[in-house]
Amino acid sequence: xxxxxxIVGLGSCGIAAGANKVYNKLKAxxxxxxxxxxxxxxxxxxxxxxxxxxxxxxxxxxxxxxDVNEDKALEIVQQHIIGxxxxxxxxxxxxxxxxxxxxxxxxxxKIALRNCGYIDPENIHEYESRNGYQALRKIVNEKMxxxxxxxxxxxxxxxxxxxxxxxxxxxxxxxxxxxxxxxYIICNADEGDPGAFMDRSLLEGDPHAVIExxxxxxxxxxxxxxxxxxxxxxxxxxxxxxxxLSQAREHExxxxxxxxxxxxxxxxNIKEGAGAFVCGxxxxxxxxxxxxxxxxxxxxxxxxxxxxxxxxxxxNNVETYANVPYIIANGAESYNKYGTEKSKGTxxxxxxxxxxxxxxxxxxxxxxxxxxxxxxxxxxxxxxxxKAVQLGGPSGGCIPEHLIxxxxxxxxxxxxxxxxxxxxxxxxxxxxCMVDVARFFLDFTQKESCGKCTFxxxxxxxxxxxxxxxxQGEGEEGDIEKxxxxxxxxRESSLCGLGQTAPNPxxxxxxxxxxxxxxxIKDKKCPxxxxxxxxxxxxxxxxxxxxxxxxxxxxxxxxxxxxxxxHTINQxxxxxxxxxxxxxxxxxxxxx
Amino acid sequence: xxxxRLLTETENKKIADNVDLKLIEPLIEKYKGKKxxxxxxxQGVQSIYGYxxxxxxxxxxxxxxxxxxxxxxxxxxxxxxxxxPVGKHIVxxxxxxxxxxxxxxxxxxAIKDALGVSDGETTPDKLFTLETVACLGCCSLAPxxxxxxxxxxxxxxxxxxxxxxxxxxxxxxxx
Ligand code: FES
Numbered sequence: 001x002x003x004x005x006x007i008v009g010l011g012s013c014g015i016a017a018g019a020n021k022v023y024n025k026l027k028a029x030x031x032x033x034x035x036x037x038x039x040x041x042x043x044x045x046x047x048x049x050x051x052x053x054x055x056x057x058x059x060x061x062x063x064x065x066x067d068v069n070e071d072k073a074l075e076i077v078q079q080h081i082i083g084x085x086x087x088x089x090x091x092x093x094x095x096x097x098x099x100x101x102x103x104x105x106x107x108x109x110k111i112a113l114r115n116c117g118y119i120d121p122e123n124i125h126e127y128e129s130r131n132g133y134q135a136l137r138k139i140v141n142e143k144m145x146x147x148x149x150x151x152x153x154x155x156x157x158x159x160x161x162x163x164x165x166x167x168x169x170x171x172x173x174x175x176x177x178x179x180x181x182x183x184y185i186i187c188n189a190d191e192g193d194p195g196a197f198m199d200r201s202l203l204e205g206d207p208h209a210v211i212e213x214x215x216x217x218x219x220x221x222x223x224x225x226x227x228x229x230x231x232x233x234x235x236x237x238x239x240x241x242x243x244x245l246s247q248a249r250e251h252e253x254x255x256x257x258x259x260x261x262x263x264x265x266x267x268x269n270i271k272e273g274a275g276a277f278v279c280g281x282x283x284x285x286x287x288x289x290x291x292x293x294x295x296x297x298x299x300x301x302x303x304x305x306x307x308x309x310x311x312x313x314x315x316n317n318v319e320t321y322a323n324v325p326y327i328i329a330n331g332a333e334s335y336n337k338y339g340t341e342k343s344k345g346t347x348x349x350x351x352x353x354x355x356x357x358x359x360x361x362x363x364x365x366x367x368x369x370x371x372x373x374x375x376x377x378x379x380x381x382x383x384x385x386x387k388a389v390q391l392g393g394p395s396g397g398c399i400p401e402h403l404i405x406x407x408x409x410x411x412x413x414x415x416x417x418x419x420x421x422x423x424x425x426x427x428x429x430x431x432x433c434m435v436d437v438a439r440f441f442l443d444f445t446q447k448e449s450c451g452k453c454t455f456x457x458x459x460x461x462x463x464x465x466x467x468x469x470x471x472q473g474e475g476e477e478g479d480i481e482k483x484x485x486x487x488x489x490x491r492e493s494s495l496c497g498l499g500q501t502a503p504n505p506x507x508x509x510x511x512x513x514x515x516x517x518x519x520x521i522k523d524k525k526c527p528x529x530x531x532x533x534x535x536x537x538x539x540x541x542x543x544x545x546x547x548x549x550x551x552x553x554x555x556x557x558x559x560x561x562x563x564x565x566x567h568t569i570n571q572x573x574x575x576x577x578x579x580x581x582x583x584x585x586x587x588x589x590x591x592x
Numbered sequence: 593x594x595x596x597r598l599l600t601e602t603e604n605k606k607i608a609d610n611v612d613l614k615l616i617e618p619l620i621e622k623y624k625g626k627k628x629x630x631x632x633x634x635q636g637v638q639s640i641y642g643y644x645x646x647x648x649x650x651x652x653x654x655x656x657x658x659x660x661x662x663x664x665x666x667x668x669x670x671x672x673x674x675x676x677p678v679g680k681h682i683v684x685x686x687x688x689x690x691x692x693x694x695x696x697x698x699x700x701x702a703i704k705d706a707l708g709v710s711d712g713e714t715t716p717d718k719l720f721t722l723e724t725v726a727c728l729g730c731c732s733l734a735p736x737x738x739x740x741x742x743x744x745x746x747x748x749x750x751x752x753x754x755x756x757x758x759x760x761x762x763x764x765x766x767x
Contacts, residue, residue: 016730016743048732194688194727232635234729235741275671276632277726291630293660309627345742350731352690358732424688424731440692444726446722450669532697555749556703563714577698577706577749 004081007115012236013197019052025070026054029077037081038273045117046360047104050092054492056080066092066101080118091512093229103375104357109338112161113320114363116205119580122241124247127208133253133422135328136212140259141525144328146176149220153324155332157343157344162280162317163395163421163497164190168324168334169381174304175314176455184313185214185223188285189230189237193393194444196424198348199318201360203230203237208243210267210312213321215253218266218327221314226268229285232275241270275454277448280309281496282315284450292506293313295450296496317422319389320349339365343409353390353427354381369399373427384429386526388512392421394441394448395501398434399507419501433530434513435520439467441505445498456499461491463506472533475521480510496572529591532576536592541566543588550580552591603676611645620655630658630666634673643674671726679714679721681759684709685752688727694734700724702749703737705738708758719763720756 008014008023026039027579044119047053049065054076063086065076072090080086092101119126127133154169175183187210192201194204195567202210214226230238245268248254258264271289279285279294286308288294307313327335336344343365349372352358356378363372373379373389380386388398397418399406406412413420428437446460463486467480487503494500510517519527526534539550539559544566551559551567562569569580581589619636633654637648644667653660656685667673683754685703687696700711707715707722714721728738733745738751743756 012728012743013733013745016733016736016745048730051733074766191729192726194691195731196598196727197729197731200729232678233725233727269626272632272635274635274673275726276667276669288631289628291628291666293665352731352734353693357593360732393689424689426731428693436692440689465607553750555753556705575698575701577701578695579702579749582748 001516004056004058005038005040006037006081007040007042007057008049009044009055010041011235013044013201014051014053014065015236017051020215021067021070022052022054022073025073026077027405029074035077035081037338039123040226041120042117043121044201044360045093046113046201046362047101047357048094048359049357052333053092055171056086058084061096062094063096064093065090069141070587078210080377081511101378103378104359104361106365106375107363108361108376109346109364111326111335111338112209112319113205114326114358116201116360117211121205122243124208124244124251129245131329132325133209133212133251135325136253138329139216140261146220146222149216149328150176152328152332153220156335157332157339158320158323158325158327158335159196159343159348160316161319161323161325161422163193163392163419165420166318168254168320169211171314171390171489172217172220173224173314174302174360174433175312175376178305178312180312182311183221183223184216184308184311185221185226185561186228186285186308186315187228187312188280188282188315188317189228189234190273190279190285191234191318191422192280192448193395195352195393195426196350198350198360198423199236200234201252201350202318202322202348203234204240207237207241208248209322210318210487211244211248212253213316213324214268215248215258215266216274216324217314217316217321219258219261219264221312222313224264224265224267227289227308228268229271229279229289229449232272236274238270238334243244245270250508257429272359276450276517277444278450278498280498281498283351283381286313286316287518293318293450295452296498298495319369319423324402340407340409346406347423348571349423351377351425353392353429354384354429354432355379355427356381363408365409369406369408370404372408372425373404377427380427380429384431384530386427387430387432388434389427390418390505391424392419392429392438392501392504393424394445395419395497395504396421397504398428398437398512399508415502417511419504419511430529431528433471433526433528434509434516435467435526436471436528436530438506438509439464439471442467442502443472445502449498449502453494453499455490455493456495456502459493459500460499462486463490463503463572467506470517470520471531473520473524473531474575475517477521480514481518481523484510493554535576535586536571537574537576537578537581537591539569540590545586547585549585553583610680611641611647613647613651615640616648616651620652624656629656631670633658634663634667639663640671640679643676645695646675654749661751664706669683680763681716681723681739682723683756684723684725686726686728686730686738687724688734689732690734691727691736696735698749699735699737699747702735702753706753708762719760747753 159170284294284296442464546564
């Protein structure tokens with residue numbers, strides 16, 4: 001009988017939800033009782049909404065338990081592992097029976113995420129056992145030439161998954177055709193879009209896939225040096241990358257004459273980013289690696305001609321590289337059979353915001369937005385009304401409810417005024433104010449503007465001032481038009497993507513939610529009841545039972561009242577956090 | 593563009609005596625003469641002192657030949673670098689999109705109130721520094737904050753304050 005295996009999901013999200021405690025608890029029980037099961041680690045399988053997750057694999061198959069805490073861990077050991085009696089109510093995923101959360105996986109196709117949550121990312125053998133480094137082997141065995149590799153990637157239809165959407169194969173061809181003594185292959189792991197974590201999960205869950213993709217890319221373009229530029233905010237990803245890199249060196253997937261290919265030398269190093277959104281822009285990223293302020297520069301020369309240290313360079317993002325080994329190992333068709341005419345393959349999305357099943361999903365291009373939100377995502381939290389979904393972060397836009405039936409591919413998303421971006425999908429409901437969302441993004445881009453272009457530096461600032469005024473109830477007639485005019489100028493007069501796309505969140509919210517802007521400006525009201533300055537919380541004396549919950553929950557002690565007597569809110573102290581509102585069990589608190 | 597809080601001349605002098613510059617010598621040896629070394633050097637210095645003291649800038653410049661102006665330019669460009677000392681625990685409240693939509697403002701306000709400091713400031717007892725970050729990559733557990741290396745998800749104003757209070761109590765017990 002095979003030994004029972006217990007696997008704990010230890011990605012950053014799992015750890016934030018308490019997975020380390022669960023792991024330690026399991027270990028303690030195992031040691032104390034001298035139990036015969038194998039305790040292992042994996043990373044995020046995407047079901048963030050059920051973290052911490054614990055998988056039990058025994059002779060009957062696999063069952064994944066969700067929302068595990070220390071007590072549940074003990075129960076699982078006693079009943080499932082010792083008693084061979086699985087606790088079905090806690091199971092969130094298994095092939096043996098249907099669970100209420102099954103719909104989260106319906107329609108997903110895992111290519112980039114093929115190993116995430118299935119292997120121990122710190123163990124190269126587990127990657128190898130799931131076809132890892134087979135693509136590289138195939139290149140050697142079949143003596144695939146760089147042109148063939150590049151052609152395969154072109155045929156697969158893979159486009160840059162970081163946001164640009166430029167065909168990856170073509171990019172490689174440019175770098176390939178520029179001859180030089182030294183070339184660089186760079187991985188952009190500086191996931192700057194706030195509200196997105198696809199790259200983090202991939203790096204934490206399957207670092208070797210990214211590394212293998214880079215090795216293949218290096219061979220195709222003739223690079224001898226590789227650099228992974230990773231955010232410093234991702235310490236776990238960096239740690240696992242370092243482990244993976246040294247394992248790859250040990251197994252001679254990196255080094256000199258790799259896999260016996262004469263003259264194919266490659267080393268890969270990690271550069272920690274220092275926190276600048278503009279470094280998502282290729283030229284800025286390279287300036288940063290060179291140790292300078294991350295300011296973009298004019299193109300041409302393109303990185304493929306003169307990139308890092310003025311040598312031909314190729315930059316792709318994490319998800320793009322993770323797809324490469326799969327495509328090479330299985331052929332272009334295995335990838336381009338998914339997707340729509342101009343958008344092939346699959347895309348990873350980070351589902352967040354007011355959604356029930358927040359997490360990481362990978363779906364074929366062209367999947368209806370409605371399916372992603374309602375089937376995979378399970379709909380809106382607390383069954384509120386869906387208002388919009390934000391795609392593409394600070395460079396993207398908000399797609400409103402009436403467009404929810406679009407198919408998610410490059411063309412249809414762009415037609416709405418948003419962009420595909422890197423894959424962050426932030427879902428908003430009726431309580432989210434769209435003017436505030438626009439203000440939020442402008443605040444972000446304004447801070448992150450490197451300052452090189454006047455319109456990006458000052459234009460975004462002026463736009464932010466106007467938006468702030470509007471959300472504070474000081475909007476004036478003509479503000480919307482002013483915003484539109486400034487938006488156009490910022491877009492036209494900026495050198496890089498940051499400035500060119502910075503107005504998008506404002507333009508799409510004006511386009512689809514003009515009435516919300518008008519309500520703020522004309523009626524001094526926030527229809528979503530979200531803008532603080534336009535809100536007051538009051539206690540309805542009819543409904544208040546004097547239970548004191550609100551007074552206890554209030555973080556600033558703004559609520560007075562004796563037990564069993566009507567409470568009141570002191571408006572001068574109230575910070576409008578809404579804690580009282582969400583904790584009142586008698587609906588006695590109103591906001592207006 | 594970012595505007596960082598700078599220290600005055602006298603503040604700088606006061607701290608200068610407390611900084612042990614010997615600590616960064618191995619770092620300088622490691623990176624000296626390597627191309628693209630400026631950012632790793634500054635990151636290394638910060639990981640030792642929690643910020644980059646003025647005297648460290650001067651030593652780096654003297655030993656490596658890097659220009660003070662270049663170093664200062666880089667240090668003020670990137671969000672990661674701090675130019676003034678920090679408290680023992682760094683509280684980073686996420687204000688990324690997902691956290692914003694899920695009420696990060698309320699978390700910040702509650703913590704500011706509990707600690708009595710604003711963004712970027714350190715409490716007088718030097719226990720906590722409050723910071724805002726753009727995303728911690730745990731967006732599906734929003735709102736999120738990170739204290740030192742540990743992340744906390746699904747916060748409310750009161751649960752965030754509770755976590756801080758617990759740390760405070762622990763610190764008192766250790767005294
Ligand atoms: S937006 Fe807060 S963790 Fe990503």
